[in-house]
Amino acid sequence: VGGRNHTIRSGDVITEQSQEHGVTEQVCHFEDDPEIYLNAGPGRIPYHHRRLIHYCNILSVELENYVMNTTANLFQSDRSFGAEPQSYRQIKNDTQGYIAEMLAKCVDKGALDEELDLDERQALLSLLKKWGMLGKGKDCFKYEYYGSTNSGCRYPPSVYQQCEPPPPIPFSDLLQSRFWNNRFYQPDQYEWQPTLFQPKYGMDMIIKGFERALQDKVSIQISSPVTEINVLVNSVLVQYDSHEGPQTIEADYVISSIPLPILSKISNNFTPDFSEAVDQARLAPTCKVGWQSYERFWEGQKYQIYGGISWIDNIITQVWYPSNNYFADIGVLTGLYNFGQRAIDFGRMSLQERLLVAKSGIRKLQPEFGIESIVPTDLGLSIAWQNVHFQQGGWVNWDPISAADAAAYERLLQPEVGNRFYVVGDQVSSLPGWQEGAIMSAEHVVESIAGFKRRKRIQPIIQAPDSRSITGSD
Known part of the structure; x- marks a missing residue:
């Protein structure tokens, strides 16, 4: 379970x-x-x-x-920093410092005079000094990055030793590392x-919480793989294997959370458009x-x-x-x-x-x-x-630039013909790979069955979810 x-x-x-x-x-x-x-x-x-x-x-x-x-936290790459791990704070702060320094010098030299008026340029310079931690000591008025105590202390502070910034990582080393291509900024994403x-x-x-709440209300059968699904006019027949041999159950409605690529391999009588949509998904x-x-x-x-x-x-x-x-x-x-x-x-x-x-x-x-x-x-x-048997992946890998994925996703938000068989789970939500997506999908299906919302979509689906971005696997 x-x-x-x-x-x-x-x-x-x-x-x-x-x-x-x-x-x-x-x-x-x-x-x-x-x-x-x-x-x-x-x-x-x-x-x-x-x-x-x-x-x-x-x-x-x-x-x-x-x-x-x-x-x-640390970042490490064999091709940069002498293969030595660097702290997250130093990479982030040194990068900000160098970018702020370059942009401030551009503003100071008049490179943005056409884009910004005088007050805006002065405000931007003030922002860059704060954001990039520019200037130091007697050179505090300069638009230079010398390092920052935001990156920590070079030596442990004591009553005799104040916090001094560590030497900044050379900008060329930061650029060579391509640290941003290793999901470094993922913590900033929503x-x-x-x-x-x-x-x-x-x-x-x-899961244990749901089991406690439902133990007296529903029957949960495990180790019972589904072998065939037949959608009828007023019900659905599901065949499955159990410890007691093959079994058949008839239900008014079936809400299936089976991963779509596994569902596509189960014998069924789905209509061609629904079957095509199920087949489109990849784990x-x-x-x-x-x-x-x-x-x-x-x-x-x-x-x-x-x-x-x-x-x-x-x-x-x-x-x-x-x-x-x-x-x-x-x-x-x-x-x-x-x-x-x-x-x-x-x-x-x-x-x-x-x-x-x-x-x-x-x-x-x-x-x-x-x-x-x-x-x-x-x-x-x-x-x-x-x-892993009966899972075969972490999430459905929808591609937002694929027209076929958009069409499949749109179709799967609706039930099979007859409104008796529904697909559910994060796999048919705007949050693939997240538990919130699974609940979102279940909410959509239950409301549809109960008649709380129209079964027809309100707006057409323009694109499928960007699974790689949403799961951080891009």
């Missing part, structure tokens, strides 16, 4: 199936502690996802802050702006790796990282530091989160190779990950969602 809302704890088993390695299983060997877990699927809830937060409230799912970004939340003790607390590959560490060294004096994400130009792509249980001895972090070709390549590796490759990458950020006594390899685990 829960689909991709999947939290992994001690003793849980991850089963995958791939052409390269057949059926594989991993057993989670994390410490048996409610604070020790890996959110293998969704990991955060934006403050503006009001539907999901509403259900967390009425289901008594306790939320805590999820930290998307701290300025102590879906990831603070405040964000996570359920205390794991994302599947939401995005995505992988995660979880590490249990016996020391939360990233919170210590050397790094001082409490939550947030470090970014790396490497197959591991991202490292998520835990936003819970600060100052404890043990912690679990997400040591890889990737998509696209990186996820395809990673998913084809053996389980052991995945962990070795993931550890090799994360050591570039923090060498402590290479110390077996701190981060044992056998306490790592991975999941390639494209290899």
